[in-house]
Amino acid sequence: MENLRFVSTDEIRTRFSTAMSNMYGQEVPLYRDLLDLVADVNAQTLQATPQLQTRLQASGEIERLNPERHGAIRLGTAQELSGIRRVFAVLGLEPVGYYDLSVAGVPVHATAFRPVTDASLAVNPFRVFTSLLRLELIEDEALRAKAADILAQRSIFSDRVLALADKFDAQGGLDSTDADEFVREATDIFRWHSEATVSIETYNQLLSAHRLIADVVCFKGPHINHLTPRTLDIDAAQTEMVRRRIPAKESIEGPPTRRHPILLRQTSFKALEENVTFDSGTEKVVGAHTARFGEIEQRGQALTPKGRALYDQLLLRAREAAEQASVSYTERLARAFTEFPDDLAMIRKNGLGYFRYSLTDKSVGASGDAFDGTADIEALIEAGLVQAEPIVYEDFLPVSAAGIFQSNLGGDDQKSYQASAAKAAFEQALGAKVNDEFALYEAAEQRSLDEVARQLQSVTV
Numbered sequence: 119m120e121n122l123r124f125v126s127t128d129e130i131r132t133r134f135s136t137a138m139s140n141m142y143g144q145e146v147p148l149y150r151d152l153l154d155l156v157a158d159v160n161a162q163t164l165q166a167t168p169q170l171q172t173r174l175q176a177s178g179e180i181e182r183l184n185p186e187r188h189g190a191i192r193l194g195t196a197q198e199l200s201g202i203r204r205v206f207a208v209l210g211l212e213p214v215g216y217y218d219l220s221v222a223g224v225p226v227h228a229t230a231f232r233p234v235t236d237a238s239l240a241v242n243p244f245r246v247f248t249s250l251l252r253l254e255l256i257e258d259e260a261l262r263a264k265a266a267d268i269l270a271q272r273s274i275f276s277d278r279v280l281a282l283a284d285k286f287d288a289q290g291g292l293d294s295t296d297a298d299e300f301v302r303e304a305t306d307i308f309r310w311h312s313e314a315t316v317s318i319e320t321y322n323q324l325l326s327a328h329r330l331i332a333d334v335v336c337f338k339g340p341h342i343n344h345l346t347p348r349t350l351d352i353d354a355a356q357t358e359m360v361r362r363r364i365p366a367k368e369s370i371e372g373p374p375t376r377r378h379p380i381l382l383r384q385t386s387f388k389a390l391e392e393n394v395t396f397d398s399g400t401e402k403v404v405g406a407h408t409a410r411f412g413e414i415e416q417r418g419q420a421l422t423p424k425g426r427a428l429y430d431q432l433l434l435r436a437r438e439a440a441e442q443a444s445v446s447y448t449e450r451l452a453r454a455f456t457e458f459p460d461d462l463a464m465i466r467k468n469g470l471g472y473f474r475y476s477l478t479d480k481s482v483g484a485s486g487d488a489f490d491g492t493a494d495i496e497a498l499i500e501a502g503l504v505q506a507e508p509i510v511y512e513d514f515l516p517v518s519a520a521g522i523f524q525s526n527l528g529g530d531d532q533k534s535y536q537a538s539a540a541k542a543a544f545e546q547a548l549g550a551k552v553n554d555e556f557a558l559y560e561a562a563e564q565r566s567l568d569e570v571a572r573q574l575q576s577v578t579v
């Protein structure tokens with residue numbers, strides 16, 4: 119039974135995401151400008167499109183929109199990853215999906231920690247894209263050993279945060295005072311440290327192996343490297359960034375502009391160059407590091423494996439063609455995606471996206487005869503008795519993530535690695551299996567169908 123002394127994990131997550139957003143706003147003031155921009159764009163979009171407002175109100179999404187954020191962290195060791203899993207469990211976050219970024223020249227693999235139930239997602243869908251450095255991809259053996267050695271010396275968790283995570287496990291929850299202390303301690307893990315733990319020579323060596331390796335290895339902890347508010351119109355947000363002279367990334371990642379958004383579209387402002395102090399034992403040297411930025415996302419419909427395969431295929435076509443083409447990437451992308459239906463009924467009938475089904479107002483007054491028990495869902499939709507709303511995509515996209523990484527690491531050297539997914543090794547480091555994102559969406563869709571069937575039965579009897 120639920121213990122009333124405890125605050126819910128949803129509540130702890132909301133306190134945490136608020137604390138993180140406040141901390142990052144102080145650390146990176148431009149992030150606050152981004153929040154203002156997104157709030158303005160969202161208000162204008164809702165005003166200009168009353169149907170969207172009505173739809174978001176009906177689905178309850180309007181309430182989660184303002185506090186909605188995702189963040190990203192990069193970890194160095196298996197111990198750090200399994201520790202983070204325990205800390206995030208207190209916030210009601212579970213690992214979902216496996217992302218191999220080595221294919222895109224970034225030596226990490228990753229998962230997304232996020233809530234998994236409909237109810238928790240509705241309260242606050244805060245997520246953290248969490249990468250683990252793959253030291254085995256560093257070719258230089260001596261440098262690899264050195265990086266491992268430096269990482270082995272740091273401890274990113276305070277005794278207190280671990281003790282509170284133990285207490286959460288033992289009691290099955292935390293009371294409000296413990297929750298507040300936990301949030302303070304957990305937020306601290308992701309704070310920025312402007313003092314590197316290494317000399318500038320070591321930093322430069324790691325930087326030349328890959329800029330990301332320096333970012334992970336040379337600091338006291340895994341600083342949050344961006345936080346991302348959700349917009350209702352990313353094209354407007356992109357234009358507005360340029361107008362407000364925020365140094366925007368050149369193009370939006372993900373699918374093109376559509377009437378019915380799918381998956382995820384993202385843009386960002388370029389990472390700041392920040393002063394860092396390096397310690398060479400005898401003296402302190404000031405240098406610079408680029409890693410932290412701000413991002414904006416627009417979320418659309420979650421796709422089935424079939425829809426996702428079509429997305430991947432069309433994206434690849436646009437990207438390959440873009441290399442030698444005279445037309446812009448945006449134009450190529452738009453052309454490629456004319457093959458992806460932009461009509462909800464077509465998406466549904468072709469099994470490309472996930473939907474949440476419910477009875478319409480019309481069904482309330484309808485007599486039992488309207489449901490003869492044999493009617494299938496399409497017939498019920500046709501008759502206006504059942505409606506199908508797209509389920510929101512709650513995850514990330516590996517190609518987009520790679521684009522975000524690349525545009526924010528500074529420098530433009532492209533590395534390539536022997537591409538190799540290593541999901542089993544990742545799960546071993548994590549100490550758990552990652553949830554399958556498709557299974558989660560499918561279950562959400564099925565629950566809605568079961569509920570419709572149950573309600574229909576109560577009408578017919």
Ligand code: OOG
Pocket residue numbers: 189190191192247249343384413514515518519520522523
């Ligand atoms: C993570 C990049 C991935 C996204 O939104 O796709 C990401 C990173 O830069 O560490 O956050």
Ligand code: NI
Pocket residue numbers: 188189190247344346413522
């Ligand atoms: Ni991101």
